[in-house]
Each structure stands twice: as structure tokens, then as C-alpha cells.
Amino acid sequence: xxxxxxxxxxxxxxxxxxxxxxxxxxxxxxxxxxxxxxxxxxxxxxxxxxxxxxxxxxxxxxxxxxxxxxxxxxxxxxxxxxxxxxxxxxxxxxxxxxxxxxxxxxxxxxxxxxxxxxxxxxxxxxxxxxxxxxxxxxxxxxxxxxxxxxxxxxxxxxxxxxxxxxxxxxxxxxxxxxxxxxxxxxxxxxxxxxxxxxxxxxxxxxxxxxxxxxxxxxxxxxxxxxxxxxxxxxxxxxxxxxxxxxxxxxxxxxxxxxxxxxxxxxxxxxxxxxxxxxxxxxxxxxxxxxxxxxxxxxxxxxxxxxxxxxxxxxxxxxxxxxxxxxxxxxxx
Amino acid sequence: xxxxxxxxxxxxxxxxxxxxxxxxxxxxxxxxxxxxxxxxxxxxxxxxxxxxxxxxxxxxxxxxxxxxxxxxxxxxxxxxxxxxxxxxxxxxxxxxxxxxxxxxxxxxxxxxxxxxxxxxxxxxxxxxxxxxxxxxxxxxxxxxxxxxxxxxxxxxxxxxxxxxxxxxxxxxxxxxxxxxxxxxxxxxxxxxxxxxxxxxxxxxxxxxxxxxxxxxxxxxxxxxxxxxxxxxxxxxxxxxxxxxxxxxxxxxxxxxxxxxxxxxxxxxxxxxxxxxxxxxxxxxxxxxxxxxxxxxxxxxxxxxxxxxxxxxxxxxxxxxxxxxxxxxxxxxxxxxxxxxxxxxxxxxxxxxxxxxxxxxxxxxxxxxxxxxxxxxxxxxxxxxxxxxxxxxxxxxxxxxxxxxxxxxxxxxxxxxxxxxxxxxxxxxxxxxxxxxxxxxxxxxxxxxxxxxxxxxxxxxxxxxxxxxxxxxxxxxxxxxxxxxxxxxxxxxxxxxxxxxxxxxxxxxxxxxxxxxxxxxxxxxxxxxxxxxxxxxxxxxxxxxxxxxxxxxxxxxxxxxxxxxxxxxxxxxxxxxxxxxxxxxxxxxxxxxxxxxxxxxxxxxxxxxxxxxxxxxxxxxxxxxxxxxxxxxxxxxxxxxxxxxxxxxxx
Numbered sequence: 001x002x003x004x005x006x007x008x009x010x011x012x013x014x015x016x017x018x019x020x021x022x023x024x025x026x027x028x029x030x031x032x033x034x035x036x037x038x039x040x041x042x043x044x045x046x047x048x049x050x051x052x053x054x055x056x057x058x059x060x061x062x063x064x065x066x067x068x069x070x071x072x073x074x075x076x077x078x079x080x081x082x083x084x085x086x087x088x089x090x091x092x093x094x095x096x097x098x099x100x101x102x103x104x105x106x107x108x109x110x111x112x113x114x115x116x117x118x119x120x121x122x123x124x125x126x127x128x129x130x131x132x133x134x135x136x137x138x139x140x141x142x143x144x145x146x147x148x149x150x151x152x153x154x155x156x157x158x159x160x161x162x163x164x165x166x167x168x169x170x171x172x173x174x175x176x177x178x179x180x181x182x183x184x185x186x187x188x189x190x191x192x193x194x195x196x197x198x199x200x201x202x203x204x205x206x207x208x209x210x211x212x213x214x215x216x217x218x219x220x221x222x223x224x225x226x227x228x229x230x231x232x233x234x235x236x237x238x239x240x241x242x243x244x245x246x247x248x249x250x251x252x253x254x255x256x257x258x259x260x261x262x263x264x265x266x267x268x269x270x271x272x273x274x275x276x277x278x279x280x281x282x283x284x285x286x287x288x289x290x291x292x293x294x295x296x297x298x299x300x301x302x303x304x305x306x307x308x309x310x311x312x313x314x315x316x317x318x319x320x321x322x323x324x325x326x327x328x329x330x331x332x
Numbered sequence: 333x334x335x336x337x338x339x340x341x342x343x344x345x346x347x348x349x350x351x352x353x354x355x356x357x358x359x360x361x362x363x364x365x366x367x368x369x370x371x372x373x374x375x376x377x378x379x380x381x382x383x384x385x386x387x388x389x390x391x392x393x394x395x396x397x398x399x400x401x402x403x404x405x406x407x408x409x410x411x412x413x414x415x416x417x418x419x420x421x422x423x424x425x426x427x428x429x430x431x432x433x434x435x436x437x438x439x440x441x442x443x444x445x446x447x448x449x450x451x452x453x454x455x456x457x458x459x460x461x462x463x464x465x466x467x468x469x470x471x472x473x474x475x476x477x478x479x480x481x482x483x484x485x486x487x488x489x490x491x492x493x494x495x496x497x498x499x500x501x502x503x504x505x506x507x508x509x510x511x512x513x514x515x516x517x518x519x520x521x522x523x524x525x526x527x528x529x530x531x532x533x534x535x536x537x538x539x540x541x542x543x544x545x546x547x548x549x550x551x552x553x554x555x556x557x558x559x560x561x562x563x564x565x566x567x568x569x570x571x572x573x574x575x576x577x578x579x580x581x582x583x584x585x586x587x588x589x590x591x592x593x594x595x596x597x598x599x600x601x602x603x604x605x606x607x608x609x610x611x612x613x614x615x616x617x618x619x620x621x622x623x624x625x626x627x628x629x630x631x632x633x634x635x636x637x638x639x640x641x642x643x644x645x646x647x648x649x650x651x652x653x654x655x656x657x658x659x660x661x662x663x664x665x666x667x668x669x670x671x672x673x674x675x676x677x678x679x680x681x682x683x684x685x686x687x688x689x690x691x692x693x694x695x696x697x698x699x700x701x702x703x704x705x706x707x708x709x710x711x712x713x714x715x716x717x718x719x720x721x722x723x724x725x726x727x728x729x730x731x732x733x734x735x736x737x738x739x740x741x742x743x744x745x746x747x748x749x750x751x752x753x754x755x756x757x758x759x760x761x762x763x764x765x766x767x768x769x770x771x772x773x774x775x776x777x778x779x780x781x782x783x784x785x786x787x788x789x790x791x792x793x794x795x796x797x798x799x800x801x802x803x804x805x806x807x808x809x810x811x812x813x814x815x816x817x818x819x820x821x822x823x824x825x826x827x828x829x830x831x832x833x834x835x836x837x838x839x840x841x842x843x844x845x846x847x848x849x850x851x852x853x854x855x856x857x858x859x860x861x862x863x864x865x866x867x868x869x870x871x872x873x874x875x876x877x878x879x880x881x882x883x884x885x886x887x888x889x890x891x892x893x894x895x896x897x898x899x900x901x902x903x904x905x906x907x908x909x910x911x912x913x914x915x916x917x918x919x920x921x922x923x924x925x926x927x928x929x930x931x932x933x934x935x936x937x938x939x940x941x942x943x944x945x946x947x948x949x950x951x952x953x954x955x956x957x958x959x960x961x962x963x964x965x966x967x968x969x970x971x972x973x974x975x976x977x978x979x980x981x982x
Contacts, residue, residue: 005631011695015382016707019699020470023633041365045713052385052709075361075410100388273365274724277358277717282748285471285710296742304749306721309735311749 006030010103014054025292029055030103032291033123037061037113037140038130039089041073041271042158045280046128046287048076051097053288057105058097059124060090061113073271118143126152126287131229134222141168141192152290155192156283157214159229160268161306163279164214166192167286167298174293189300190317198318200250208312210303212257213265216243233266264307278304282311339367341727346370348436350423350452352399353377354707355442355466357387358716360403363440364411366720371414372436375400376422380668386709424451424795426811430850433459438726440719441465444705446491450763450793451849453478453486457764458850462726466715470706473715473739477722477754480764482731488758498866503533504579505589506687509680513700516679517665520571521672523552525652525663560653564646568597572682592686600642621655623647623674624694632694641681641691648675667702676701714739714749762876768841768854769876775829775837775859778872780807784825786870792853794846801842804834810847829857 006014006023010030018026032055036047039062051058064070066084071077076096077084084092090108097106113129114136121127121143129140137155144151145168153168168189175182190198196215220242221231231239239262247254282302289295301314347368349359352375363371377399379390389406390399400418407416421428424447433439433455441463443449449465456463456478463478465486478485501507502515523532551570554563576594579585623644629636636644648671652660656671665672677697684691698704718737725733735751744750760767771787780799784807788797799807807821829836836842838859845852855874863871 005633008630011632012381014385015695016704017385017709018695019704020706020708023695048388049710049713052388054385073365075365078410079412099391101384102392273362274717274720276365277362277713277720278749281710281712281714281717284713285708288710298743298748302748309718309721309737309749309751310747311739313743313746313748 010054013101013103017053021288021292021294025288025294026054028292029053029288031056032125033057033059034287035059035061035109035121035124035127037128038132039064039074039076039093040070040131040158041273041276042156042163042280042283043128043130044074044076044093045276046156046283047093047097048100049280049284050287051100051104051106053284054101055104055291057107059107059109060094060097061109061111062090062093063088063110063112065089066092069270073273073276114139116143118146121151122147122149124151125291126154128154128156128283128287130156133228134218137166138191138193144168145170145191152287153192154283154287156279157229158271158275158279159214159217159265160270161272161275162210162214162265162268163275163304164210165279165283165286165298165302166195167290167300167302168192168195169290169297169299172290172297174290174295174297176295185296187297187299194318195300195316198316200246200252200256202319203316207316208301208303208314209256209258209261210305211301211314211316212246212252213261216246216257216262217265219246229269231266232269233263236263236266239266272306275304275306278311338724338728342367342724343369345437345727346435347372347723348433348439349373349442350439350448351375351442351444352403352418353383353442353444354386354709354712355468355715355719356399357389357403358709358713359440359442359719360407360416361389362713362716362720363723364407364414364416366724369414372417372419373400373403374419374421374423374428375403376420386707386712388709423448424848426796426848428455429848430455430458433461436461438723439463440723442716442719443467447793449486451795454763454846454849454851456480457485464719464722464726466719468707468711468715468739470708471711471739471741473711474736475715475718475722476736477726477734479726479731479734481757483734483754484757485761485764487763488755488761499533504585506683506689509684509689509692509697510700512680512683512687512689513676513697515683516676517701520679521663521665521676524567524649525660525672528661554653560650561646563653564649565597567649568642568645568682571679572596572686576686590688593688595638595682595686597642597646600639601646621651622670623651623678624670626651632698635691635693636678636681638682638685638691641678641685644674644678645682648678665701667698667704673698673701711739718749760876762853763851766853767876768856769874770856770858771842771872771874772858772860773829773872774861774863775857777828779826779828780832781825782871783829786872787855787874788844791874792844794844794849794851796846796848798845798847799842800845801832801834801836801840806832806834806836806842 006018006026010026011018011023014026034050034055034057036043036058037060039047039060047058047060066077066087066089070089071079074093076093077089078096088108088110090110094106094108097104121140127140127144129137132140132155141153141155144153150170150172152170152172155164155166157164168191169187170189172187172189173184174187175184177183200212216239217231218228220226220235220239221228223242224231224235224238240259243254243257243262246252247257279302282298282304286298286302290297298313299315299317301316302311303314304311345368347363347370349356349363349371352360352373356373356375360371360373375398378396379387379394379399379402381392381395383399384390384392387399389403394402398418398420400420404416404418408414419428423443439452439456439461441449441452443452453463453465457480460480463486464475465478466475467473476486477483497511497514501511502519506512506515519533522530552567554560558566573594573596576592580591580594624630624632627640627643627647629640629644651671652675656663663669663672665676667673673694677692677694680697680701681691692700718739722734722737725731734754736754738750738752740748740750757764759765762769771783773783784797784799788794788799796809797807798805798809806824808817813821824832836857838857840857842855842857843852844855860873863873
């Protein structure tokens with residue numbers, strides 16, 4: 001155990017969770033700094049979870065003004081025009097989050113996240129983005145990777161009854177308990193760009209269909225220059241056309257990207273609050289795990305579909321980039 | 333995502349939530365966001381500081397207030413136009429009867445104890461209202477759906493009995509720290525500060541063995557001629573020194589065990605302790621009294637030395653007599669009582685030193701002694717989301733789509749969230765299938781009182797029982813009974829079963845009813861002469877679908893959390909959002925061999941027909957329906973649970 005001791009106040013407040021992950025992990029959490037972009041329902045859930053957990057700081061970026069639509073799944077925004085008028089989404093959410101835990105520093109950073117320099121990201125240990133275009137995801141992921149310090153990168157998106165999380169922990173070492181022993185492990189993650197460039201035919205046969213469906217829609221939005229999440233059922237013909245092309249290039253049967261699934265993703269433009277809670281919960285848990293260095297982190301995609309109720313982990317990486325957790329030799 | 337059909341089902345629904353704690357806060361929020369308009373919440377608890385790390389609707393300023401009421405106000409801030417009705421009450425109160433339950437379209441449980449869960453299960457069965465049940469501990473959680481006649485009820489699966497330890501392990505041969513904690517809490521603490529008239533194995537042990545007047549029966553009484561420090565040291569020497577010597581004299585016990593070492597206070601501490609506690613004498617509030625702070629020990633995560641533990645022991649004992657004398661004789665261990673936790677930690681550690689068991693910090697000892705359940709916000713949020721998904725299916729009456737879902741810490745078949753088809757009702761369940769139970773009992777020796785306390789209350793979980801043999805009533809609990817009946821029932825309690833006005837003997841069938849739960853069951857009585865005192869401490873044996881088998885080395889009940897001197901059901905031990913089943917289940921899923929059933933991803937009626945689409949698409953649809961070996965289309969079913977519980981799938 002290193003670093004200062006937890007205060008009496010911290011021990012009392014965090015009692016039940018210290019019993020889950022230990023005082024050491026709690027200390028690491030309290031020194032971690034998290035950047036969050038895209039304040040929709042899922043991200044609101046995530047922020048609540050990490051503020052309660054007691055991270056050091058949370059910095060919110062989202063300059064959009066609060067609109068009626070933003071209220072639908074986001075409990076951080078009170079539906080009182082006097083409260084939110086003239087404020088940005090990040091500002092309104094910041095006010096609510098501060099109340100959850102006075103020991104966490106919650107603040108707002110204004111500006112376009114795409115234009116923030118690499119040095120901006122150096123201030124953080126974890127970057128979580130949502131509602132981003134394909135280009136933006138790649139760009140921010142790259143910036144995190146350019147730093148000498150390891151910055152964990154996550155994207156999260158919910159569409160109707162489905163949700164997706166992507167994780168890039170770069171070169172990640174952690175410990176886990178196996179029987180009575182604690183063993184050291186290491187995982188290598190591909191970047192977002194590397195992961196989605198893995199040829200579809202090279203993937204295991206039973207990869208979640210949601211993975212392909214999300215890529216088709218993501219690419220469609222990119223090609224058509226749409227705002228993320230703003231495609232609808234009216235775009236189905238165009239999306240089916242793109243699916244055909246992608247499946248042909250990748251020699252994948254189109255049945256792996258079913259029409260019915262695409263339709264469901266396009267009909268549900270608004271977030272579904274139970275799915276936000278589930279995806280925001282899993283993401284919170286993963287970020288906490290990665291910061292504390294305890295337990296197997298998920299690598300590197302997570303999918304949830306309320307239709308079948310499954311929450312699945314998929315490893316989408318080149319077969320040779322160590323998909324198995326390698327044990328570190330103690331002699332090193 | 334929400335279809336019009338779903339939306340109208342949600343908007344028109346009247347929902348009852350039981351519990352506004354860890355799961356409850358998350359659930360109320362998600363229900364409100366999902367469009368529910370009429371939500372009722374029952375919770376008897378008030379808010380505590382240790383809730384605030386996950387029960388996000390509560391703030392420091394709410395500590396001490398009703399959870400149900402504060403949760404309502406907090407949710408109305410972001411959804412002002414819905415109706416939330418809070419009840420700061422125990423769900424077992426009689427006005428929450430079957431008629432009350434019948435008003436609801438679905439009941440959602442976020443409870444923290446087995447007793448209340450069973451009670452709600454019975455009311456939901458009696459009212460024929462679907463129940464969505466849930467539980468979490470640490471990163472594990474589960475959601476199940478119970479609908480009478482369709483799926484199993486909450487009690488179709490036997491529940492593991494609370495962990496208990498053999499008496500001799502606790503009194504003589506502890507081998508784990510938890511044994512020392514149980515000794516310190518249920519024997520020593522209860523003996524010194526609890527009800528003196530209660531039976532206590534510590535007393536038996538000390539008075540049996542010693543014949544000298546020094547160690548006679550009132551070794552624990554403070555004598556006229558000694559001050560509080562002398563008294564503390566005498567108790568110390570008696571339990572950690574003398575009692576160990578007595579135990580050592582029984583050579584047989586130690587043949588295959590390490591001998592314990594007697595510890596006397598003079599070996600560990602200076603003969604006279606310097607009085608460093610002067611500052612404590614200035615009266616401070618009762619709940620602030622702490623041996624740790626008066627000794628300058630700060631970090632509850634530190635493991636104290638034997639000397640430090642000894643000081644804490646004496647100081648805590650001193651403070652109890654000095655500052656909380658009025659409570660002595662009525663105290664029972666409470667994990668939120670700082671001084672009690674300090675005393676128990678110190679006593680357990682000193683005993684652990686004797687037996688060469690590793691010492692533990694106050695933080696750890698408190699967790700063990702209070703059976704504190706690990707709890708984090710994320711699991712509760714995930715489980716609440718899953719509850720709402722199931723609740724919507726219930727409202728839409730999609731009973732074929734119900735799932736029990738497990739939230740796992742380690743993926744199984746790539747899944748962190750694992751849906752499983754629900755089981756059908758268990759035909760031998762005494763709760764929902766009314767299968768009679770069998771009771772073996774010595775009808776000449778056991779009294780009706782034993783039967784009521786040990787079976788009807790403890791095993792069957794009834795609160796207002798009515799016991800009948802044929803048409804004659806033997807016993808009844810109720811608010812408006814005639815005085816003469818009360819007298820007759822009181823007299824009956826003291827009679828053995830065979831002495832009762834309508835004799836209960838082998839072959840008798842008793843009918844037990846709980847009027848509030850509108851639940852009744854039959855018990856076939858079988859006379860048996862002898863019972864093994866260690867293995868069958870109740871002196872009777874109930875069989876049928878009641879309780880999972882207890883640990884094989886369990887004998888007489890000294891439970892961690894359930895004191896020997898207290899016959900109450902072990903309600904307190906299920907603090908937090910714990911569900912006792914979970915540990916079992918997570919083991920089961922890891923070994924799941926996976927008998928599978930095919931399900932088509934494109935379920936009936938969800939594919940709208942978009943005219944103008946190419947034929948190709950239609951072909952693909954066909955291909956998809958044939959492609960059934962794809963794992964995505966399968967539902968995992970674990971064989972392990974089946975073999976464990978011998979149940980049938982729907």
C-alpha cells in the first residue's frame with residue numbers, strides 16, 4: 001500500500017465499496033482524473049457511478065444547449081427552464097453531479113474537443129466519449145495514444161434497446177486473484193481504428209451481430225456527414241446498400257447483419273433508460289477496475305441488447321495481438 | 333426504442349416497489365425516466381452515512397430521514413409530473429394485505445432480507461400479482477420473475493440457511509478469525525452487556541470447570557471491593573487466561589491440535605495503566621464514546637498489536653460501565669455501535685492471539701461481526717435496469733419472454749449479463765403448490781411453544797399464525813381476539829403436543845395459516861422418540877421443501893449474527909442488498925455445461941414489412957432462420973442448477 005491514508009470521512013462514506021475493492025483501490029480512485037464528452041443519458045449514468053465511487057475529478061465537455069430531447073433519459077437535468085436556460089449540457093450536468101459527492105471535483109471545459117491539443121489529454125487518466133462521429137473517435141483515441149503516459153480510452157453509445165462500449169487500455173498491466181494467489185497479468189489493446197480495421201472474415205464466426213450493425217451505421221453517418229445518432233428509419237435503404245458493399249468487401253454473409261436488427265437500431269432514436277442504466281453501470285465498473293488495476297478488464301467491446309437480454313464481451317483485435325492475458329514473469 | 337404499445341402499458345401501470353435502498357434508488361430513477369406514472373414505495377429504513385456511496389438520491393443532510401420519502405422528493409425534482417406514493421413502514425405491517433397488493437399490476441422487490449422477501453412472495457401469490465425479485469452483492473446480482481402458475485415462486489428454490497458454527501468450535505477450538513468474532517460477540521459481549529438471564533455457553537464453560545470460589549458462577553459480576561479497572565483486568569484474566577488453562581487441562585482436545593496459550597493482562601500490559609484518559613471524563617454524547625479515540629488510535633484499517641488490543645479491551649469495557657451504564661443488561665451487538673465494535677474487535681484479536689490465528693483490523697472485524705454486505709452503485713444500477721426491462725414484459729404480458737438474468741463478475745460464455753429461461757413452478761413447493769410438509773417430533777416432550785417458535789415462525793416465516801387440527805383451533809395470533817381465547821392459547825403454548833385439547837400424535841395433520849399472508853400449509857406429524865442434541869438442536873425435524881441443507885459440520889446453532897441467547901430469526905444478518913443465493917449461483921454458472929435451446933433472434937411480429945425491398949433481403953431472412961447453430965440465437969441453460977435443485981424448465 002502506498003500514498004496517504006484514507007480520511008475518516010472517506011472510510012465512513014466508502015465503507016461498503018472498500019469491502020468490495022479494498023482501501024488501496026479506493027486511494028487510487030481518489031487520485032484519478034476523468035474526462036467525459038457527450039452528456040446523454042448513458043453518460044449521465046456513468047458519471048453518477050464514478051462520482052459516487054469517489055474518483056478525484058471529473059471534467060465534462062459538451063457545449064450543446066439543453067433542448068427538450070436531452071431531458072428524456074438524463075436525470076441530471078431538471079426540467080425547469082429557469083434552471084437550464086442559457087446553460088450548456090455540461091454546465092447543467094456539472095451542477096447536479098457536484099451534489100452527489102462533495103469529495104469529487106466536478107468541472108466543465110468549454111470548447112470543441114476535436115481541437116483540443118494532445119497536452120490537454122495529458123491531464124487525465126481516463127477519457128470517455130459518447131455521441132461521436134467515426135472520425136472524432138479515431139482522432140481522440142489517437143491523441144490519447146500519443147502521450148507518454150497511458151490514458152485509458154472508452155467510447156460508449158446507446159441506440160434504442162442496444163448499447164456498445166469500446167475499450168482501449170493500450171498496454172495494460174493488472175493483478176487478479178486466482179484461488180488464494182494474486183497474479184500479475186498483461187493485456188495489449190488495439191486502438192479503435194486498428195480494431196475496426198480487422199477484416200470481418202478474420203473475426204471469430206460467432207461475433208455479436210451488433211458489432212457489424214453498429215459499424216454499418218457508424219460508417220453511414222460518416223459517409224453522409226450526419227451528426228452521430230441522427231440517422232433514422234428513413235435511411236434504411238441507404239444503410240442496406242452500404243451493408244451490402246461492406247459485406248461483399250469483407251466476404252461476410254449479409255445475414256450476419258440482419259435487417260431486423262438494423263431496423264431496430266434506426267427506429268430507436270431516443271435512448272431507452274433501462275439500457276442507459278445497464279451500459280452506464282458496466283462502463284462505470286470497467287473504468288473503476290482499470291483505475292484500480294484490480295480484476296480482468298473487458299477487452300475490448302461490450303454489447304447489450306434488451307431484446308435477448310445478453311451482455312456480451314467481444315475481443316475484436318488482430319489474432320496476433322495477444323488476445324489472451326499474458327502472465328508477467330515475476331523474475332523480471 | 334419504446335413502442336406505442338409499450339408506452340401505453342407503462343403509462344397505465346400501477347407499480348409497487350418494496351425497498352428504497354441500494355437497488356430501490358436506482359430502480360425508482362429508472363422507472364421514472366422510463367415513463368412510469370404511478371409508483372408506490374415502501375421502506376421502513378432511515379438513511380445512514382454508509383448508504384451515501386451508492387444510494388444516490390440521498391445526501392448527508394438526509395441522514396436519519398425516511399428513505400421512501402426522501403427518494404420520492406429527489407425523483408420528483410427531475411420528473412415533477414408523476415405520482416410517487418411513499419410509505420415509511422414495514423411491508424409486514426397488516427395494512428399491506430392482499431387487497432392492498434391486488435391494486436398493483438406488478439410488484440418490484442429491492443429488499444435486503446430473506447424474511448421480507450418470503451412475505452412479499454406469499455402476498456403476491458395470494459393476490460395473483462406478478463413479482464420481479466432482485467438481489468446484489470459486490471459485482472454479482474440477479475433478477476427473477478415470478479408469476480403464479482407460470483414460473484416458480486420465490487420459495488420454490490430452497491434458500492441456504494444462515495451460516496452457523498458448532499458450539500465447541502466457538503467455545504473451545506476456534507481455527508478461524510470468524511470463530512473468535514462469534515465468541516466475542518455472541519458469548520462475551522452478550523454475557524457482559526446483554527441480558528444476564530439468557531442462556532450463554534460462556535457461563536456454562538466457566539462455572540462447570542472451576543470449583544474454586546474464585547471462579548464461581550458470578551465471575552462476571554463486578555465485586556463491591558474492586559474498581560472498574562480491577563474488574564476489567566479480572567474479566568480479562570478470567571476469559572483469556574483462566575478459561576484457556578481450564579481448556580488445556582482437557583488433554584484429549586489437544587491431541588491433534590495446536591495448544592492455545594493463556595494470556596494474562598500483566599503479561600501484556602504494565603501492572604498499573606497510566607491514566608491517559610483524563611480528557612474523556614468531560615461528558616460527551618453517548619454515541620461518540622470510543623476507546624480508539626481515547627487511546628489515540630486513528631486508522632480503522634490498522635491491525636493492532638496484542639498490547640493495543642488489550643488496552644482497547646479494557647478501555648472499551650471501562651467506557652461501557654462509565655458512560656453507558658444504563659444500557660448494560662439490555663445491549664445486543666450492533667455494527668453501528670462504535671464502542672461495541674471496538675470491544676468485539678479487541679476481544680476477538682486477543683483470543684486469536686491465544687490460538688495463533690492472524691489478527692484483523694477493526695474495519696475487517698466490523699465487516700465480519702456485522703455481516704456487512706459488499707455493495708457498489710454500478711451493480712445496483714445494472715440490476716435496476718434489468719428489473720425495468722422485465723417489468724415492461726410483465727405489463728405487456730409477454731410471459732414467454734421472461735428471463736432470469738445474472739450479473740456476473742467474470743464472464744461466462746463471453747457474457748457478463750446472462751439471461752436464462754425461468755423455471756416452471758416446483759410441484760413440491762409447500763408455498764405455491766401446497767404440498768404438505770412432514771414434521772418428526774417427540775409429541776410427548778415438545779411443547780406447542782417449541783412448535784410455534786422453531787417451526788412456524790423460524791422455518792415457515794409466518795407472522796400471524798393460526799394453527800388448526802381439523803376444525804379445532806389450537807393457537808392463534810391476532811389483534812382482536814377474545815380475552816378468554818387468549819388465555820386458552822397461552823395455556824396451550826405450555827402444553828406438549830400430546831396434551832393439547834385435540835391431541836396431536838403420529839398421523840395428525842396440522843393446518844397452519846397466516847391470515848395476513850393469506851397462506852396456508854399442512855404438516856403431517858410423525859412421532860419420534862430421540863433427537864441428536866448436536867445435529868438436531870430444535871428437537872424436531874421438518875422435511876419437505878423448506879431450507880437448503882446446512883453445512884455438514886454444523887451442529888448446534890451458534891450463528892454469526894444470530895446469537896445463542898436469542899431465538900429470533902436471523903434477520904439482521906442480511907444487511908445491505910445481499911441475496912444469499914448469489915454465491916451459489918455464480919459457482920453454478922462457471923461450470924455451466926450449457927444445454928441449449930434454440931431461439932430465433934427475429935422473434936414473432938418484430939419484422940415490419942417494408943415493401944419495395946429487394947428479393948435478396950427476403951432470401952436473407954430465410955437464410956437467417958435456417959442458420960440456427962449460431963450462438964447468438966441460443967439461450968444458455970445451465971445443467972448445474974437443474975441437478976442442484978431438480979427443477980423443470982418451462
